[in-house]
Amino acid sequence: MTGLPPSIEQWFSSRDWALHPHQRAMLDAADHPATLLIAPTGGGKTMAGFLPTLADLTTAPHPGLHTLYISPLKALAADIKRNLRTPVEEIGLDIRIEDRTGDTPASRKKRQRADPPHILLTTPESLALLISYEDAPRMFAGLKRVIVDEIHALAESKRGDQLMLALSRLQTLCPDLRRVGLSATVQDPKAIAALLARHPDPCEILIADPGPVPDIAMLQTREPPPWAGGGAAYAIPAVLDRIRTHKTTLIFHNTRAQAEIFFHNLWLANSEGLPIGIHHGSLDRQQRQRVEAAMVRGELRAIVCTGSLDLGIDWGDVDLVIQIGAPKNVKRLVQRIGRANHRYNAPSKALLVPANRFEVVECVAALEAATAGDLDGEPRGQGPQDVLCQHILIAACAAPFRADDLFAEVTTAGAYADLTRAEFDRCLDFTATGGYALRAYDRWQRLRQGPDGRWHLRDPRSAQRIRMNIGTIQDTDTLKVRLKRNRVGKPLGEVEEAFAATLTPGDTFLIGGQIVRYDGLRDMTVEVTRDAGRTPRIATFSGTKFATSTQLSARILELFAQPHWPQLPEHTRDWLALQKRMSRLPERDRLLIESFPHDGRExxxxxxxxxxxxxxxxxxxxxxxxxxxxxxxxxxxxxxYATLIWGLDPVLDASALLDARSLRDGLKGWLDGNAVMKRTFRASATIAGLIERNTPSARKSGRQATFSSDILYDTLQKYDPDHLMLDITRTEALRGLVDFHRIEEMLQRVGPRLDLLRLPRITPLAAPLLLEVGKVPVKGTAEERLLAEETRRLMELSGLQEVNRVASPA
Structure with a gap:
């Protein structure tokens, strides 16, 4: 395909538009098995992805489903549907476009399977559910193209692994299927291309002109940032000044709790009553939709938000992005910057607001990386086996299968290309029997092999339960929050179970920018009333707690090594100079360890x-x-960047403390009995189908699911320590929650170059850690020693030692 039909060409001409070179290139590449397009935000990459579809459907009417569009966000699918309908309706094309997400009514979902539209917009989870039905071959029979939008966001998670396994099934159903990936922020195009393409098929990589250089800077404030803290309250007046001079400003935060705090402080300072909204994933869906609609209409001057607005949704006339706190990841920063001036020929405008002095350094490093186009990213390794186990169950729901055929199909997915047959068979055995320790229990006997060698569900009725638990997104244990009324009050959002458990009637907290008072818990719902107070507690929303990327950490260390730091503001230069006088600055190929007394402790x-x-x-x-x-x-x-430990004795030998072998041995012993392992086991066991969160009768509460998973974990540890789920759990814990490979990489990088400095007092770089939340107490011999010392002191004060000496026999 090399051109557009006249009707579509005329529509472009009527708007005085011309195809961008990368859009024309996508038309030329329409028949390639796989194509990855990397184009800047506002560069029309979504239209580029759909142009071959629109051209094909215009010239050759197609019954049934032609193109499947997959995005990470439900809201993104709805946005694309709205934007795509405009040319279809104005050109007069007879093309049905529909979306299918968790919010789609059941009646429409049922009709879509029987009579699919030409273009279906959906999410990875909905696609996994669709391929689990017996009628999937009929529904997808005529499928020509799959478009994966924001593919970089999916490539970094298990959602992406599940999606690529689903595409391997679609490719079996539709051998001539064409795959398209779209993204604005890709660090390693070849790696993403290998993920997108059917292994070992090639993938065409098209890189568009990046457009104007973004206008990014640090926000200048009258007051310098503090040494510690994460709220950036000092910058509120300067942020308000910028809101006043722009049409619409997005104010990004890294966590939901920080967004709530900042919105509350911003609203208190908003004496002019500028229309400002808040948007994050813990808010009630209707509240989020109201904010989204107001943004589209241009009614809001600013929106305080989190990653819920990271991706490529065209929200009204946003002309400024402000990032509060260090971005932690250059790729995320570039993605967020792209929300401003969502046009190809206009530079995005963004400001960074460091929350403290150290974040000033991190923000400067991130700005330099973004300007240089140096995006970060880490290889993910082989596809996770818990996702593979779920995929095997999904395949069994659709139809009986032969193990040889499914193994051959699965290994066409890039992340599973190196999967061995032994690993596959072990996953198959687990899904069929539950594994050695669990095969005696009927509930885990899910598959059996028939006389013809094909595997099928042992009980066809179990398909419903499997479908109810499809997906890799792990819900946090949350409770709904509603305003108290005689009947059902207005929903406000959700808070974590653990946070709700700490509340007593009368406690206040922030949610959706409102201060509410906790009244009680009824029917697993937190009931609240509005409160006019000004000093609320803060709901501990889970959200995503980003870790600084290794590439950005390396840039920070490089910046430390520069003389006099001319690119840093004076207050931060003074702070680093003081650190250098009192101690040293950390270096990339050495490990700085400071030892000092403070407040009566070492x-x-x-x-x-x-x-x-x-x-x-x-x-x-x-x-x-x-x-x-x-x-x-x-x-x-x-x-x-650091770990601060306090105790009773000084550290005098760093090499004994940081021996790599001893740390790894200690890690294994610590992991086996630790809550981190149990939490990881619960997540992986839920994905793999061992634990059900949803059943036809009810949904398990977080505590119920935790209780069930803890019993299973302890049972397997005792009776089957080599069980597949325990192996998966160890791998996931090391790769995710624990990140031990980063510790090993750090120890390998510095080698024996450990700089232990014994200092008389705390240093500027260490001081902020004293104010950091999340302190972890250590229960051990230190407590016993303190207790013994206190006992001796009391005895000395009371004179009991002398009495005991006199009273004792010679």
């Missing part, structure tokens, strides 16, 4: 720059080593 600070998860793990492992070495640790706290 402290040690390890500057690993390995990311929050890894530094947290390092704290757990080092305190265990200190306990073994008799150094009596009392607790620790971690950030993205």
């Amino acid at each position: 402290h040690v600070c390890v500057y690993g720059f390995a990311g929050r998860n890894a530094q947290q793990t390092l704290g757990l492992l080092l305190t265990k080593r200190m306990e073994d070495l008799g150094l009596h640790p009392l607790g620790f706290v971690a950030t993205d």
Whole structure:
């Protein structure tokens, strides 16, 4: 295909539009098995992806489903439907476009399977559900193209792995299927292309002109940022000034709790009553939709938001993006910057607002990386086996299958190309029987092999239960929040179960920008009333707690090494100069360890720059080593760049503390009995189908699911320690929650170059950690020693020692 039909050409001409070169290139590449388009935000990449579809449907009418569009967000699918209908309706094309997500009514979903539209817009989870039905071959029989939008966002998660397994099934049903991937932010195009294409088919990579250089800078404020903290309250007046001078401003935060705090402070300072909204994933869906509609209509001057607005939705006339707090990841920063001036020929405009002095350095490093186009990203490795187990169950729901055929199909998905037959068979055995320790239980006997060698569901009725639990997104344990009324009150959103458990009647907290008072819990719903107070508690929304990427950490260390730091503001230069006078600055190929007394305790600070998860793990492992070495640790706290430990004795030998083999041995012992492993096991076991969160009768609460998974975990640890689910759990814990590979990479990088400095007092770089939330106490011999010392002190004060001496026999 090399051109557009006249009707579509005329529509472009009527708007004085011309095809961009990359849009013309997508038409030329329409017959390639797979094509990855990397084009800047506002460059018409979504239209480029759909142009071959519109041209094909215009020249050759097609009954049934022609193109499947997949996006990470339900809202993005709805936005694309709205934007795509405009040319279809104005050109007068006879093309049906519909979306299918979790919000689609059941009646429409049923009709779509029987009579699919020409273009269906959906999500990875909905696609996985569609291929589980017996009529999937009929529904997808005429499918020609699949468009995966924002493919970079899916490539980094298990949602992407599940999607590519689903595409391997679609390719079997439709051998001539063409795959298209769209993204604006790709660090390694070849890696994304390998993920998108059917292995070992080639993938065409098209890279568009990046357009104007973004206008990015640090927000200038009258007051300097504090040494510590994450709220950026000091910048509120300067942020309001920028809101006043722009049409619509998106104010991004890294966590939902931070967004709530900032919105509350911004609203209190908003004396002019500028229309400002808040948008994040814990808010009630209707409230989010109201904010989205107001944005499209241009009624809001600013929206405080989180990753819920990261991706390529065209929200009204946004002309400024403000990032509060360090972005942690250059790719995320570039994605967010692209929300401003969503046009190909206009530079995006963005401002960064560091929350504290250290984040000033991180923001400068991120700005330099974004300007240089140096995006970050880490290889994900082989596809996770819990997702594969779920895919095997999905395949069985659709129809009986032969193991040889399914193995051949699965290994066409890039992430599973290196999967061995033994690994596949082990997953198959698990889905069929539950594994050695569980095969005696009827509930886990799900598949059986028939006389013809094909595998099928042991009980066809189990298909419903399997479909109810499809997906890889793990729900946090949340409770609905509603305003208290005589009947059903207005929904406000959700808070975590753990947070709700700490509330007593009268407590206040923030949600959706409102201060509410906790009244009680009824029918697993948190009932609240509005409160006029000005000092609320803050709901601990889970959200995503980003870790600084390794590439950005390396840039920060490079920046430290520069003389005099001319690109930093004066207050931060003074802060770093003071650190250099009192101690040293961390270096890339050396590990700085500071030891100093403070507030009656001995402290040690390890500057690993390995990311929050890894530094947290390092704290757990080092305190265990200190306990073994008799150094009596009392607790620790971690950030993205350092771990601070306090105890009773100073650290005098760093090499004994940071021995790689001892840390790995300690990790294994710690993991096996730790809550991190149980939490990871629960997530993986739910994905793999061992644990059901949803059943036909009810949905399990978080506590019920945790209780069930804890019993299973303990049973397998005792009776089947080599069980597949335990192996998966160890792999996932090391790769995700623990990030131990970052610790190993750090130790390999620095080698024996450990710089342990014994200092008289706390240093500027370590001081912010004292104010960091999330301190972890260590229960061990230090408590016993403190208790013994306090007992001796009391005895001395009371004179009991002398009495005991006189009263004792000679």
